[in-house]
Amino acid sequence: MPDRYAVIGHPIAHSKSPLIHGLFAQATGQDMTYDMIDGGAEPGGFDRALASFRTAGGRGLNVTLPFKLQALAAATQASDDARLAGAANALRFDGERIEAQNFDGIGLVRDIEHNLGLPLAGKRVLLLGAGGATRGALLPLARAGVARLVLANRTAAKATGLAREAAPHLGGCVVEGGGLADLTASDTFELVINATSSSLSGEAPAVPASAFASAALAYDMVYGKGLTPFLKAAQAARCARVADGVGMLVEQAAEAFAWWRGVRPDTRDVLARLTVPLV
Numbered sequence: 001m002p003d004r005y006a007v008i009g010h011p012i013a014h015s016k017s018p019l020i021h022g023l024f025a026q027a028t029g030q031d032m033t034y035d036m037i038d039g040g041a042e043p044g045g046f047d048r049a050l051a052s053f054r055t056a057g058g059r060g061l062n063v064t065l066p067f068k069l070q071a072l073a074a075a076t077q078a079s080d081d082a083r084l085a086g087a088a089n090a091l092r093f094d095g096e097r098i099e100a101q102n103f104d105g106i107g108l109v110r111d112i113e114h115n116l117g118l119p120l121a122g123k124r125v126l127l128l129g130a131g132g133a134t135r136g137a138l139l140p141l142a143r144a145g146v147a148r149l150v151l152a153n154r155t156a157a158k159a160t161g162l163a164r165e166a167a168p169h170l171g172g173c174v175v176e177g178g179g180l181a182d183l184t185a186s187d188t189f190e191l192v193i194n195a196t197s198s199s200l201s202g203e204a205p206a207v208p209a210s211a212f213a214s215a216a217l218a219y220d221m222v223y224g225k226g227l228t229p230f231l232k233a234a235q236a237a238r239c240a241r242v243a244d245g246v247g248m249l250v251e252q253a254a255e256a257f258a259w260w261r262g263v264r265p266d267t268r269d270v271l272a273r274l275t276v277p278l279v
């Protein structure tokens with residue numbers, strides 16, 4: 001019997017995870033299946049789906065919106081990344097144990113450093129947003145050696161609070177939080193990451209052009225939307241390079257696959273297949 005894995009979310013039909021994990025399994029010769037589970041909108045839907053998947057012998061789940069917080073709550077053990085993110089995007093089942101991980105930020109760092117060739121050690125990074133994607137990126141960016149991390153959010157208090165909460169966990173990485181409006185012309189960065197959901201509504205966070213002027217890369221976590229308003233603003237401000245989050249998606253999947261199966265798949269072919277040109 002092949003080992004069973006799945007992605008759970010609501011809605012879920014748009015998920016690329018079955019395609020990605022199917023290609024990884026084929027390329028690495030793993031005997032496994034990977035399905036989609038719609039956890040539904042009813043209260044308790046996630047817990048019921050989780051219980052029935054485990055009873056049926058399921059080995060691991062990817063978790064997407066809106067269940068990432070519930071996935072962490074259901075876990076018996078959680079990684080530091082998942083705990084600081086306050087959310088899990090991958091679960092692994094071993095007897096009574098439910099282990100939780102959050103690979104989103106690890107996938108982001110891997111994409112920036114490995115696929116896009118920008119080492120993060122010593123860099124000044126502007127991270128826009130203060131939601132789940134920002135939380136998940138903090139620890140991996142700090143581990144990669146980022147020197148200074150500025151969190152800027154539409155609702156300033158959320159970024160200020162998150163910076164205060166995260167600071168004791170980020171080692172030598174200096175973290176500050178504030179509003180988008182607090183960014184001044186003297187704030188320059190080597191990397192600007194859009195971890196807001198603004199691109200999903202065709203908007204861009206209000207960032208001064210000067211923030212991009214000395215940046216080697218502007219990175220929008222959204223994927224498959226082409227040149228988003230944020231990436232266009234970065235180009236107009238003469239940012240050296242722009243990228244979307246497709247590599248983050250594929251790399252976080254590869255991390256989960258390696259965690260489950262003990263073999264890390266090569267991501268190049270899958271990334272090429274999912275990449276939408278930035279035009």
Ligand code: NAP
Pocket residue numbers: 104128129130131132133134153154155158195196197198199200201203204205206221222223245246248249250252
């Ligand atoms: P979230 O928890 O809902 O947070 C949304 C954030 O976006 C908040 O900080 C919010 O600011 C801000 N925001 C929303 N609309 C805005 C606008 N028009 N202008 C400025 N700021 C705005 O969402 P999330 O889970 O962090 O996800 C954020 C993005 O990351 C999504 O687009 C998601 O698709 C993407 N993502 C990609 C990957 C990947 O693998 N590539 C993985 C995870 C997430 P307020 O606090 O002021 O409301």
